Amino acid sequence: MESVLDLAPVIPVVVLEDGDDAVPLARALVAGGLSAIEVTLRTPAALGAIRHIAAEVPRATVGAGTLLTPGHVGAAVAAGARFLVSPGWTDRLLTAMRDSGVPYLPGVSTTSEVVALLERGVTQMKFFPAEAAGGTAYLRSLASPFPGARFCPTGGIDAERAPRYLALPNVGCVGGSWMLPQDALRAKDWGRVERLARQAAGFGPRLPR
Ligand code: 3PG
Secondary structure: OOOOOOOOOEEEEEOOOOHHHHHHHHHHHHHOOOOEEEEEOOOOOHHHHHHHHHHHOOOOEEEEEOOOOHHHHHHHHHHOOOOEEOOOOOHHHHHHHHHOOOOEEOEEOOHHHHHHHHHOOOOEEEEOOOOOOOHHHHHHHHHOOOOOOEEEEEOOOOOOOHHHHHOOOOEOOEEEOOOOOHHHHHOOOHHHHHHHHHHHHOOOOOOOO
């Protein structure tokens, strides 16, 4: 795998409180058609979850998100993460992600950050927090000045908004947690997660441009 953006049209973003949920949750997402799964390093359960999903759900491609330091990058790759996502970046973080040999997606929300990444040879980026930072209108405005940049918007996207993002020429995939509602996770309602995943998977694959 070389590109995170070409992995899947929709990447579920997981914030896992209970490590025991990792495998059933991943199985539900995969059964619904979402096989690229980003587990955010926002909870103590995250690294163990990545390990378990990598070992026990072979049809999943598990990645790590919310990487803020080179240490996070090393820990995520050691746990088995097959792609890396960060909400923002520094040169140290970018170097660690690049050196990991694993596909990575650094986050941006301004034009200068886009320019800085292009200057460093990075053309694929997460656009975060997508809705708060300007949504589809903002991303559409980036297409003309930055024809070489492609984005994975995440943050505040739901089932209604996702297709509008996916229709933009500079969007490769979208990320979000809308298919993992808190009440469904609390109830361990994996059937509901699977149904929401199936709906989200139906937003792609997209036609070649
Ligand atoms: C992320 O890290 O990409 C976001 O937290 C996902 O955003 P959402 O929970 O608003 O979908």
